[in-house]
Amino acid sequence: MPLTIITVKTMSDKILLAHGSGGKLTHDVIRSFLAALSNPVLNRLDDSAVIEPGGRLAFTTDSYVVQPIFFPGGDIGKLAVCGTINDLAMVGATPHYLSLAFIIEEGLPLSDLERVVASIKETTAAADVAVVTGDTKVVNRGTADKLFINTAGIGTVPSGANISGHNARPGDVLILNGPIGDHGIAVLSQREGISFATDLKSDCAPLNGLVAEMLAASHNIHCLRDPTRGGLATTLNEIAGQSGVSIRIYEEKIPVREEVSSACEMLGLDPLYVANEGKLVAAVAPGEADSIMERMKRHKYGQDAAIIGEVKEENPGRVVMKTRLGTTRIIDMLVGEPLPRIC
């Protein structure tokens, strides 16, 4: 059933400053959020959520300012839920609770907010996490771009898991769960000024289920990272730097859709540097790679998983790629925003 934000009988179908005033209109909005995201902790509406997660905790936060707020395969709400869930999952944690804070630009159509909340509802339900606290602010037109969302998340780390960007070891095998660049290109394709037609969808997805499967196969997962902004290249450089190792990847092993590589050529971008929102790269003990891969391939977000390279000892901090032509190329970190070419 579609979600509807019912407000007092203003004739407006847009968010007004009064929706963030703390008064009647704010309560109307909050009630409609409650209807969508209902759970016993949230429903108490105390100043803080009281939770008892137990065990080793993982805690993270992130803000989402994607533009446009709706894009093929997702929207800012789905992104805000998946992004934070994935940050928890990347230390092996099972996500339980999320906070959800909106900063809304005056004039946002109510129907847009409803769509975003419905998407948050769907994504949290699918990932089995609960929104237990939240906030809504409305700011003057022009002081925010439609809608910003901040989410924080709490998860518990299962005993035996010791996953960190510092833990990649020489000899480890690198696994990627599917094709890269879908999110960045899907969003760019919608952006004013460079829009182009494509059937491509963002890969935005919660990866906690996939990580749980991987951990069920083996606890010898040393490092997990989601290659979001800056793409796979930047993530691999982070791992190489933090773990004091080098990384060697193979171009022919890295899955990239033809649409993504074509769009990248057209725009002067490199898929290795394009953002993903449903991808992870894992450094795992070599003897465990096959069993982890087998589990991954059975999961819907790991069907296209591939072994893309390995961790090495020499030249710590360096990432190199063997190209299809048999040559070797250094893979550096992204500097600045990738901009489309001009000539």
Place this chain on the structure above:
Amino acid sequence: MKLVSEFRQPELADGLVSSIQRHVSKEARFMEFCGGHTVSIMKFGIRQLLPSTLTLTSGPGCPVCVTDNADLDKAIALASLPDVLVASFGDMVRVPGSRSSLQEAKAAGADVRVVYSTLDALSLAKENPDKSVIFLGIGFETTAPTVAASIMQAEQEGLKNYYVLSLHKLCPPIIKALLDSGEVNLQGLICPGHVSTVIGSRPWEFIARDYGIPCVVSGFEPLDILQCIDMLTRQMANGEAKVEIAYRRGVSQEGNQTAMNIMQKVFEPAPARWRGFGEVAGSGLKLRPEFGRFDAELNFDFDPGPTATPKGCLCGEVLRGVKSPGDCSLFRRTCTPANPVGPCMVSAEGTCAAYYHYGEDDVR
């Protein structure tokens, strides 16, 4: 046709590499004029595939890089005027001029917008009738026709607040200047692909005829470049010097006459300043007098101040092909993509940025 994968097939590359090896019997130096070629060559590691006797040198074909500091200072001074909006392609915003960059001017309050095409700049002019919108016209023959078209459209629509600072440059005159300088000894020229889609391959004929240097127009995929190098080595082995095209899907002998006509209607050749070369006669484009009301140089009162070049920066020498990024004492030390000293480290097509990002042991 698959846009990308068909032009990167390893088996075909192997065949071309063997052919190149068969045809190179002595030391030879080829120049890739275009920054886009430099990027492809470095990104795909093509130099690793070539015989050690064959050297590839990067040329001046990066429009952002060759823009002189005096011209950058003009753009920054214009952006700092009240009620002016400067629209620019992205890379240009980050290039340091004598004292500042457009990015820094923006942070200090100037209205600087990054656009992806001249159509975006025209839209900005329509949306901001109370501002003068100045488009920074940088680029070679590839981009100049689109800028000319924007001026014709502005005229048709009666737009009174659209201007162009024309810093456009022409490729054949600068290659002539480079060869006349006698600083580099070339046995082959990899001619620019995108520029040749517009001007065709004929404008390169003087190089083969007058200087005896084999010329081949190349595309940007690894197989395009390898095929081009193969064709150059074959000419060399046969003692020939002629102009050939290894990029037939994009380039003809005649070029794109419509684009050339639009460009020539709005612009006329003029002297232009090139970083590393100084002023070169007939190597730039300025607005014809009948389009003078769109010319930012003529319609604004601004002071770009004295020109300065950063100490130790070898961008000029790198652009002339006489130095390699590794020869520069700033390279990788004080000059990095995050903190660029010269434009060759800023632009996506800059030689220093390409060497920095894709690296090779000879410069590391």
